[in-house]
Amino acid sequence: MERGAWRGWGQGLAAVIRPLIALAGSLLITFIGLTAVTFFIGRLTKIDPVLAVVGDKASREVYNNAYIALGLDRPVIVQYFLYLKRVVTGDLGVSVLTSQPVISDLLRVFPATFELATIAIIIGVLVGVPAGVLAGARKGRLADHIVRVTGLFGYSVPVFWLGLVGLFVFYGKLGWVSGTGRLDVFYEDIVTVRTGIILIDSAIEGEWDIFFNAFSHLILPAAILGYYSLAYIARMTRSFMIDQLAQEYVTTARVKGRSFWGAVWLHAFPNIMVPLITVIGLSYASLLEGALLTETVFAWPGLGLYITRALFNSDMNAVMGGTILIGTVFISINLFSDFLYRIFDPRLRTA
């Protein structure tokens, strides 16, 4: 970053706060839209929601009791407003599948997804960005081809296939990593749940055996998801880089005596940071939604698995709770990247 980057900080702050207020408004509207669409689509499914609660073999009386308890005898619009009223008070209802409050289910499954997604995005950024810069700078050369082919493989191979092959090779054959799940079974239920993120919880208690066991479970799925995001990040970085390097200011810098790599990193790179932040933000957001296929293959008890299973069983409270959570995550990440590029983009700073 240039030395003058922080000069416009004061104006920058104002520029950040004003849109935040506007965004809070749109947030509210988004949530209402989100819940309404999910709710009414939920009512359109051809699945009898009572079945999920009482099963196929319940008597007529048990069935009727559950029907009334679910409020299904009220008009749909009334059901929706009753739901909204409860959501406002933080009550997302009870999941029919787990018979736990949806909010406590989400607090249990989301840290698993968060842990996986965060490690994955770190891998994606640390490898993807330099690889993309390298490929863009050396366009048409060997390094570029290697990055492009590796990337192409990354976004064209189905993730579950890669997951299974990874399991067979690194767990089955080589024994370098642990298998499915978050921990070996005999480590289950030893660490107190504080954050729900096992790496952190075990580190707090100094249970390093568990820490390393969790890590050996985590690294393979995280690397595979990381590979997918790095493929996308590298591809985007590369094309941003090619655009920038064609600009005249790069030539000017070179003429003024900057080395080639100096021009790449000190002049072109700061200018691709803004679109890059959006790309990374989107990748991270999609990872946080829960990677269903990866979670299935690795029996990873995360958000993706939770919502899908809820969907297939017409557990609408869980589906809506999950949708609201994803909506929140998505909007927060957008806000955050918005905030970041208001800092990094010189044009917005002085606006």
Add this chain to the structure above:
Amino acid sequence: MLKTFRFALMAGAMLALAPQAFAETPKDTLVIAENIDDIISLDPAEAYELSGIQVLANTYDRIMRFEPTDINKLVGGVAESVTPSEDGKTFTFKIRSGMKFTSGNPVTANDAAFSLRRVIKLNKTPVFLLSQLGWTPENIDQMVTAPDESTLVVKIGVDFAPSLVYALLSSVVGSVVDEKVAMEHAKDGDFGYEWLKTNSAGSGAYSLKVWKPNESVVLEANPGYRGGEASMKRVVIRHVPEPAAQRLLIEKGDTDVALNMTGDQITGLKDNKDVVITPSPQALLYYIGMNVKTKELQDARVRQALRYLIDYDGIVNSIMQGGAQIHQSFWASGFWAALDDNPYKLDVEKAKALLKEAGYPDGFSIDLDAPNSSPFANIAQSVQATMAQAGVKVNIISSETKTLLTKYRAREHKLLMIYWGPDYMDPHTNADGFANNGDNSDAASKGKPLAWRNSWVDEAVNAATAAAVKERDEGKRKQMYLDLQKKVLDDGPYAIMFQETKLVATRANVKNFIFGPSADVVYYNLTTK
């Protein structure tokens, strides 16, 4: 997309693997890899899902139990003996002395009475098992009593054969709950229901340490169990939904038992000396229901013809690969009073002749609803191919099971493929489902048995079902069920095809893992390794 997904998973699983067993589970811990996504509650008055019942069979003792080695042999559980009255309407159980719950409280007749009353008063899904004995929340306190600590007196309001009553008390609702512990956790008159959903208060071989939905169930051995403390001090049931992942875990020795592998995966494990496969015939039946509301299906000859248009042998050999056996009557083979005739095989000529007689010489088109999961999707394709040979053009509609059941319960299907498992170990449960239809109106005041769902009603069959329930002579009763099965086999609105065989995979060092024909007979406490 799901289909491709499954295909790829299977392809992945078939990749050759030279297993190298260095991982090992702890000596005193039994690790089970299983799909447990069906558990919604572990309260014995509510749980009615196979995985949940398996857990409860180990955490609670029941009034009556089945011998782990012989499903047809009912023995006392919490009860030591039972004496029926002359009129067969009162049963006096003597409770074993000296037993304790995991809390340390003694097990008494009061707890047993409390448990049965609790089921009726909570009125959850499995309540029908007991309410058919004529029990209601109003009369239950008089029908089930405990005159002293070791005597439980059970009265019934209907004429039921004693063997049927005992079978009902051996089902999950016969689990004996620790009254003191349950009531300590009771709120708003729920008899401890909210708490018992995720905790246990029983006197079984194990107690429940933790259940994390879709993650794991952990059990701890009960040192005071009447059958002696189990050698596996800890049982960890780990939720592994993917059969391919289960295979990998058992090959690596990271699990001792894997319960949901498919036929082709088992085939791939044949040469592995570290893994032992034990087939266990189940009570679950795979069948096609034929809705008699459909014009073509009203004719018994057409239904007969369709039963001749299924390649039973081919499906068992190529699709099920050891995961099923042919069985065509409504009560599964190996159980008391089962009819083992399997008269139907693929016979296109016979089917054509029957269709011609019924006025469909060129066949007809018809919809077949089937679950979109394995093995149903493959069976449906086989059925489609063989029926086409007689001109019956089958249009397969695949969907999720819940969608399918919603349609089935609304009688909107024509042909529909699904499975059925009995509720307790007496043929009445399936006779009541497959044969009896007391009210064929859309209101279905008598519930929605399978006969109703397929709009099939036969007054003589209804009468025969009712008579068989009451018959107290075992020999005669057995004959009545054999006759009933024959009648439904010839004339009923079903093509019952297969009986499931569970392929239980265990590591070679695991001995005596008992996986009986139903979830009620899955015992962990006899296992050693």
